[in-house]
Amino acid sequence: MALLIGTGVPVGLRAHTVSQARAIALDGIKQRGSDWYAADLLGYVAVLTHSDGYTTSALAETLIEERRGFLPGTATVIDVALSSDGKLALISDAQEGSGLWRLERDPEADRENLTGSRFTTLDRGFGPVALSSDGRIAVIGEAASGDIKMWDLVGAADPKRTVVRTGNFKERLLDVSLSADGMTLFAGFENGSVEVWRLGAEEKPRLLARVREHTSGVRVVSASADGRKLLTVSQDSAIVWSLTDPSHPGLSSRLMSAEHAPGASGWGGGVMSADGRKAIIDRTIWDLTDPARLTQVGSLSSPAEGGTPVAIADDGSIAATVDDEPGGVSRIDPVIIWGLKDPSHPIRLATLKVPVSQSWQLAMSGDGAVIAVGTRAGGAYSWLLPKLRSSLIRDACVASGPRRPPPGFWESISEIEPPDVLNEELFNICSRL
Structure with a gap:
């Protein structure tokens, strides 16, 4: 039986989620310069899967580099x-x-x-x-x-x-x-x-x-x-x-x-x-x-x-x-x-x-x-920059509007198992940030 942490989330499950999120963030980093839509999408999904210093900073750096000339x-x-x-x-x-x-x-x-x-x-x-x-x-x-x-x-x-x-x-x-x-x-x-x-x-x-x-x-x-x-x-x-x-x-x-x-x-x-x-x-x-x-x-x-x-x-x-x-x-x-x-x-x-x-x-x-x-x-x-109101991550998301990836797109940009958030019918990145 999996050990539970204070929030009721099994430790093993939580560790898997963190590892999955950071692996997705790394895939997003690799897409910089070649496919900015994919880099953004992977970065946002990583943050939604598990938001921590690594995933949020990776996404912010992607958005900053994409918008830099x-x-x-x-x-x-x-x-x-x-x-x-x-x-x-x-x-x-x-x-x-x-x-x-x-x-x-x-x-x-x-x-x-x-x-x-x-x-x-x-x-x-x-x-x-x-x-x-x-x-x-x-x-x-x-x-x-x-x-x-x-x-x-x-x-x-x-x-x-x-x-x-x-x-x-x-x-x-x-x-x-x-x-x-x-x-x-x-x-x-x-x-x-x-x-x-x-x-x-x-x-x-x-x-x-x-x-x-x-x-x-x-x-x-x-x-x-x-x-x-x-x-x-x-x-x-x-x-x-x-x-x-x-x-x-x-x-x-x-x-x-x-x-x-x-x-x-x-x-x-x-x-x-x-x-x-x-x-x-x-x-x-x-x-x-x-x-x-x-x-x-x-x-x-x-x-x-x-x-x-x-x-x-x-x-x-x-x-x-x-x-x-x-x-x-x-x-x-x-x-x-x-x-x-x-x-x-x-x-x-x-x-x-x-x-x-x-x-x-x-x-x-x-x-x-x-x-x-x-x-x-x-x-x-x-x-x-997007019209800044609260944070670069959310405001850039609202401005560009990343959407649910079409069939087969996720598999073409990442070998990581698609997180549960992508399987939900009402998938909207920006509304969840």
Whole structure:
């Protein structure tokens, strides 16, 4: 007679189920790259047969690899920007210069990913970059010289270049940002100053304002879509600016890192949502509804090194951070996708990993569905994510809808005995997760 465990399940039966589930998961891993439908199906069935760390992580890795694309012709990525629809990427590369890539679905492939193709090189230089929401205006800066150039991409075959600023190596340029329409440019410099420029396809760029309220380098400039609100972050402080009159930026609020991040070396990363209502400063989440009275509403777990990059969807509901933990040994830092609908309780929705090198720059499309990541030595990658609500596994299942395998299909992809779940008449993977 079989020995029973506390739940009333025979130990021998339970051991068989666990072994069966893990064998099915392994078959799913083997199908990666050759048959993504089979890899997904096997992964889901393994989780339904027995859900544990092995089966769930195997399925998550399959989904992540299936949805990952590479941007060929990239090597050492300095910065990356995306158009709001996620179809255009602007990449600055220390070896390859700065150029544009199209991100498209391959209709003949069974993968749920985007294919990157470089269609133009804009400049042999490299540095911080920005792209307007519609992908029409591209801005490329050179960090060392402080030079800034813009391109009007309305004629993609022959982009029109304009020199915005000649820095003459007087001030190191750290970051640039654009309003959604690409008509207002913001730039942050190592000496603590911030510049506001007016751009136009038919007019010469004009410097509207230059302010200096930071005592250290401005590593982040992040503008709202309408260009009326700006977040700037330096090691010592974070400032929210009112730009009702861009020629006279008004300081709405200032946060000091010494007060809000005691014991840390200072701030370095940050971003503001396009609607101007939410911001992330390193790992703290802030409500900017009243820019004169900022309210901390939450924080992200697993505190990372200060200065790690962060991106956020237009409405602030999804965010991404590079999980650059101090003392990490793998140096392949994953990108964490966060659900922020309730910012007081952020949900860790997915973990994205690049095959090699260290993730250190990232960008997100307006709806949070496309992620672009630049690495220090492994080029740039993209992910096409499902509409994330609760977890990558369930949300990807709902989006793609794996169904009951047709007769004979299971035997063609696995030698493992089909689990009982496949013999049930009302078989629906997603409803059981």
